[in-house]
Amino acid sequence: MMSVWATQSWRLFRHELKRGELTIIAIALIIAVASVFSLSGFSAQIKSALIQQSNSFIAADRVLQSSRPVDEKFLAKADEMGLEQAQLLQFSSMVFAGDDMVLGSVKAVSNGYPLRGNLLVAQPDGAGSLQVSVAQVPTSGYAYVGESLLRILELNVGDGFELGNSEFVIAGVIDKEPDASFSVFTSGPRVIIHMDDVAATGIVQPGSRLTYKYLFAGESIEEYSRWAKPQVLETQRFRDIKGQQSPLANALNRAESYLSLASMLGIILAAVAVSVASRRYGQRHQPMVAVYKSIGASSFFIRKLYLLHWGALAGISILVGLLIGYGIQYLGIQFMADVVPDVTLTLSAYPLLVAIFTGVICAVAFAIAPMRQLIATPAISVIRGFAGFERRLTWLERMPPLLAVVVLLWLFSQNLLLTGALILGAAVIVSILLVVGHLLINAGRSVGSQAGQAFHLSMANLKRRAKANQVQLVSFTIAIQLLLLMLVVRNDLIDEWQAQLPDNTPNQFLVNVSQSQVPAVEAFLQQQGLVASDLYPIVRGRLSAINEEQVRRRVSKEQEDASEQGRRGIGRELNLTWHRDIPKENEIVDGTWFDNDNPKAEVSVEQELAKRLQIGVGDTLTFQIGSESVTMPVTSIRTVNWQSMQPNFYMIFSESVLADFPATYIAAIYVPGLQKSEFQDFLQQYPTISIIDVDAIIAQLRTVISQVSLAVEFILILVLIAGALVLIAQVQASMEERERELAILRTLGAKGSLLTNSVLLEFVILGAIAGVLGSLSMEIGVFILQTQVFDMSVSIHWPYWILGTILGAVVVGVLGMASCYRLLKLSSLTLIRRTL
Amino acid sequence: MLQDPDLILQCRQVTKQVTTGEKTLDILQPIDLRVKPGETVAIIGASGSGKTTLLSLLAGLDTPSQGEIYLKNEPLHKYDEEQRSAIRAKHVGFIFQSFLLINSLTALENVMLPAELAGDEQAQQRAMDMLEKVGLADRAEHFPSQLSGGEQQRVAIARAFISSPDILFADEPTGNLDSKTGETVSKLLFELNQQQGTTLVLVTHDNELAAQCQRQLLMHAGELQETVKAMAEVV
Incomplete structure (x- = not known):
């Protein structure tokens, strides 16, 4: 029998519930x-x-990136956990066709690539015209190439080219590469070959600059990440789509x-x-x-x-x-x-x-x-x-x-x-x-x-x-x-x-524009009435000293973890630019922008980088550009809106510092669908200019x-x-x-x-x-x-x-x-x- | 210890002080009271004279500042809240001016409550009998909000008598009722009281109601005086 308190309690509860009091x-x-x-x-x-959906932009759920092959345990563990895997090897190498050549950006892929998203390739159909479809990795001896390679080397699908000791036949033109680099600074036409063909090319030598990417995807990915993260070396990076400094992340x-x-x-x-x-x-x-x-x-x-x-x-x-x-x-x-x-x-x-x-x-x-x-x-x-x-x-x-x-x-x-x-x-x-x-x-x-x-x-x-x-x-x-x-x-x-992200957000980046091509590009943009960012000169240089203290010593793990651009900027070479006016979507948070009437050697540094390097207004930076070394004070710290689809820079110099160095130019342009063919025609005349299409990212x-x-x-x-x-x-x-x-x-x-x-x-x-x-x-x-x-x-x-x-x-x-x-x-x- | 085992309720030199801010108010001057079993006692007096305060002390709802109170020979003044609760469960019944039925329980369940707390297995049957006695058997399943004021007070009376308390305290039992209903209710109260031989202590403004009690006590400015029936008419 229920005790009195329980009876009372239940009775109250029942009545109150019924009477709506509770x-x-x-x-x-x-x-x-x-x-x-x-x-x-x-x-x-x-x-x-x-x-x-967004993972297709790295072609996987997680990517382990390294400049050397990684320890087998990473792959064995992934196998054990039932993850899908694929490998990439990226390097730059000269591509030859007859007497013509170009520095290609080569990506060797293993079976299974991409684990997320699709590789779209235009391949000849039976009737002889090109048809875009989802493609598997190229078979041995064949390659998919970027359209600019065809332009520069004047090749067609079905033609051959040489890469190192090997010859490849062009099987198709890359229409969409899921994990195309977000970085506007990569250059050189893309060549995709099968991983099995790499050895025969003889390109991979001790000392070659290589990037190995190990792709993982599957249900147990979170568990795998927890296991893998602590074991990743300082020189390696283990990342997901959110871990990058990209607009999408x-x-x-x-x-x-x-x-x-x-x-x-x-x-x-x-x-x-x-x-x-x-x-x-x-x-x-x-x-x-x-x-x-x-x-x-x-x-x-x-x-x-x-x-x-x-x-x-x-x-x-x-x-x-x-x-x-x-x-x-x-x-x-x-x-x-x-x-x-x-x-x-x-x-x-x-x-x-x-x-x-x-x-x-x-x-x-x-x-x-x-x-x-x-x-x-x-x-x-x-x-x-x-x-x-x-x-x-x-x-x-x-x-x-x-x-x-x-x-x-x-x-x-x-x-x-x-x-x-x-x-x-x-x-x-x-x-x-x-x-x-x-x-x-x-x-x-x-x-x-x-x-x-x-x-x-x-x-x-x-x-x-x-x-x-x-x-x-x-x-x-x-x-x-x-x-x-x-x-x-x-x-x-x-x-x-x-x-x-307004309707006219830039969806194309023009890269590798030479000094002599600048007037033609500007004229074209004006004639077509295209919305474009300013053209930014790019000079490659290396930060060598802060306040005359050599910078290498200040490189830490943290910087290794930073974005692709940030890391290269610190550890290796950095894309330097000069500009008279402060770019849109940049804001000075400390110091003042250059006084153009009173030209001096100055540099403006992005806020986060400045924080990481622990530098502020008044510090002096020394850059090694080619064989020359330049030193100038930091006169402003800027915030940069990394979400804007604009060329963004960690370091912007006053004109006097960089004007005399040879530079290539980049610009971000919005090309509406209807004007794309004019744009293509124009580029046809300048095969060395590369374009990066970011329409897909913007859509996402x-x-x-x-x-x-x-x-x-x-x-x-x-x-x-x-x-x-x-x-x-x-x-x-x-x-x-x-x-x-x-x-x-x-x-x-x-x-x-x-x-x-x-x-x-x-x-x-x-x-x-x-x-x-x-x-x-x-x-x-x-x-x-x-x-x-x-x-x-x-x-x-x-x-x-x-x-x-x-x-x-x-x-x-x-x-x-x-x-x-x-x-x-x-x-x-x-x-x-x-x-x- | 000077308690008289023949008395059901006894208090000696009981006072109550309340402190509000820095002032201390004497609500009750030293009070002595002796009530025999079966007696009916009315405490009358003007508002603010302290009669309700006295009632709450006698019933063990509150403790005196000084003095001794014995209820069924139990020294209430020495007991804590829990012990006084136990005494109330055993010996005391209540009737309040505002009825104080539990709104979420039916009339029957309200009446059953004290019997159930006392562990009476026949609680439901006895509660039905009590409702019968107060003439509300047909309203057993009604909730208090569905009853008139007079009906609610009759339910409260049934609840007060169900466990045959030794002593019943009533605080202005007819105060919230019109005179006709008040009459019915007081009649019922005294009838049941007589049947069960319960001691009754009631606080009221109503001289007619007070007159039905064997003794009338007048509370005036915190002092208690025994009074004769005739005097009650004057107050």
């Missing part, structure tokens, strides 16, 4: 669990689909941040809802506890009763939350199916665990303080009433919910920076709120005394319940703030991101952005529900006190219309204040995000202030009225009976 707290818990479950599952799947990382951020906002809001609702739960149960105690129930009895009651409530809510979360995930993925075809609904353990943990943590952390207060309700309250027994919470008692939110956010995002930024923002915001809210309510009181009767009464009410209202205000404000923040993220931040960048924006929109809906719940729960929490007040006012003879108007006004004013404060705190939040997380320029969002204020006034007003409507309709006698 609805708010249950929904709050359900939303917390459902949103964490759906969001972590959903965004994990979106992320992995995006990465999956940046976009993927940013996409992750957006998804995490949006979901985290949802989680905070759900947590606020649980917190408000559990407070309400505690207050509502106080009379019951007092009655139980007056009849003689012990504290132990009460504790057991409520442990079971709360446990059953939390347990059922978590379960329902999981079911609903699964449903939401399913819907979300249907919703995204058109844009992210690779996403499928899979039930993985991590989101499930995180969701259950969220439910438990919310149910425990947010309930501790209200529960303790509830259980401590003294029996004497049956006589004295419940006012005044609520102790102020100690700091220790306030900690669990705060800690819970931090843990949840961190668990969910695994991103300390974002978590920290959000928590810091929240702390600042809540403190401002408490102060400002108090001031505003006080100020309203003095204005109110000169306004109409209803206004006066509502302000008096606000003032009288200042403390309760402060709590209400904080939760209203947080709800409105998070909603606005979400809208700003959805609209402005993503738009701004999108704006960084756009996909990432649009997918993230869709996903964020979806999350916005969840956040809206959670926000509404906070508002409803908070209004409900104040109902009982309002009931008592209305009874008194009614008894005093206040007219129904006066009461209705004053209640309406009270909520409208509260909502409007919350709206203003919400907008203010949203702005603070956006500022933190823009400056700390997304590296964006700071902006103010006035339209949202208006929206926030109106939204707050209307929504809180309507919700408040809806909740009070029943009370306002009651006759005074019933009201008095119910409350006194």
Whole structure:
């Protein structure tokens, strides 16, 4: 037989559930669990689909790169774990055809390449014309070549060429190479041959400059990465698509941040809802506890009763939350199916665990303080009433919910920076709120005394319940703030991101333009009306000393890990340029740009590199260019937007330093589809100019952005529900006190219309204040995000202030009225009976 | 120890002080009271005279600042909250001005509550009987919000009597009811009281209700005076 406490507990639970008294707290818990479950599952799947798609840009899930063959253990382990593998060997070598020759950029590939994405090659079909199709690696003795090789050597498909000691037949023209270098500085036409043919060429000798790439892909890739990473030597690099300094990697990382951020906002809001609702739960149960105690129930009895009651409530809510979360995930993925075809609904353990943990943590952390207060309700309250027994919470008692939110956010995002930024923002915001809210309510009181009767009464009410209202205000404000923040993220931040890739984003890079070709190129661009970046001269040079200290000694592991360009820039040769004006998307953060009227030898250094090399304005750098050595001071430090599809440089010199060195030029151009053939024709005249087509990358960048924006929109809906719940729960929490007040006012003879108007006004004013404060705190939040997380320029969002204020006034007003409507309709006698 | 084993309730030199801010208020001046088993006692007095405070001390809901209170020979003044709870469970019944039924339980479940806490296996049957006695058998499955004020107080009376308490404390039992309903309720209260031979201590403004008790005590500015029936009419 069930013990008495269990019977009582179950009986209360059953009735309260049926009578809808637990609805708010249950929904709050359900939303917390459902949103964490759906969001972590959903965004994990979106992320992995995006990465999956993007992985084609490195032709694998992971690449191990080295200048020497790597230890067999890497391959053996991958075999053991069932990963797919392929190998590449890249080197430069002269390609001969008759009397013509060109320095080719050779890539030898093993069977299986590419593991991700497709190699598209134009090969002759039966009718003699070229047909682009997905190609396997070339068979032994054959090669695929870049179109520029055909141009320079005047060859056709089916012709032969020599590479080292071997002869190859051109089997096709490379149309799209999945892992084509993102670097605009690679030069030389591409030649792809089979790995088995390398030895016979005799090119690979001790001392040759070679790049070995080992490609891995497969399900256990994460596990493999964990195993491999610690074993990778300093001279080797083990990377994934996100680990490079490329626009795509940046976009993927940013996409992750957006998804995490949006979901985290949802989680905070759900947590606020649980917190408000559990407070309400505690207050509502106080009379019951007092009655139980007056009849003689012990504290132990009460504790057991409520442990079971709360446990059953939390347990059922978590379960329902999981079911609903699964449903939401399913819907979300249907919703995204058109844009992210690779996403499928899979039930993985991590989101499930995180969701259950969220439910438990919310149910425990947010309930501790209200529960303790509830259980401590003294029996004497049956006589004295419940006012005044609520102790102020100690700091220790306030900690669990705060800690819970931090843990949840961190668990969910695994991103300390974002978590920290959000928590810091929240702390600042809540403190401002408490102060400002108090001031505003006080100020309203003095204005109110000169306004109409209803206004006066509502302000008096606000003032009288200042403390309760402060709590209400904080939760209203947080709800409105998070909603606005979400809208700003959805609209402005993503738009701004999108704006960084306008329609005329450069999609072709011209490389290797010689000094003598510059006028012709400029004329062509002008004649065709093409949008292009400036032409940048490139001189290759090596940083040899910093403040006359040889630089080699300062090379560290960190720099080996840096991007391809960064590493070459430090360890080896660097692409140096000179420019009169500061390039677009660059910003001086320290020092000043060159004074062109007063030419001197100067250099401007990119911020991150400067940090890594620990140099600043005033340090002198020495570069070895050819046989000459030049030394000049650093006069400015720049930020560079690496996401822009523009030629970007770590080092930009004043004209006087480099003007006399022989240079080649590069430019980024946007060539619309229609003008591509003119562009091809033009290039035909200048076979030594190389082009790099980055259309595919731009397309993928756009996909990432649009997918993230869709996903964020979806999350916005969840956040809206959670926000509404906070508002409803908070209004409900104040109902009982309002009931008592209305009874008194009614008894005093206040007219129904006066009461209705004053209640309406009270909520409208509260909502409007919350709206203003919400907008203010949203702005603070956006500022933190823009400056700390997304590296964006700071902006103010006035339209949202208006929206926030109106939204707050209307929504809180309507919700408040809806909740009070029943009370306002009651006759005074019933009201008095119910409350006194 | 000067307690009289023949008394059900005894207090000696009981005072209550409350500190608000820096001021200390004497709510109760030293009070002595002796109640025999089966007696019905009314405490009357103006609002703020301290009568409800006295009731809460006598019932063990609160503790005195000084003095001794014995309920069924148990020294309430020495007991902590938990021990007093146990005493209440064993010996005490309550009726409150605002009924204080548990809103989420039906009328029947509210009445069963004390019996269940006492481990009575027949709780449900006895609760039905009690509801029958107060004339609400047909409302057993109703929730308090579905009952009128008078009906709620009748349920509360049934709840107070179900475990046959030795002593029943009533705080303004008719205070929230119109006079006609109040009459019905008080009649019921005294009927059941008589049937069960319970000691009754009630606090009221209502002289008619007070007049139905064997003794009337007047509370005035924290002091308690025994009064005769005739005097009660004057107050």
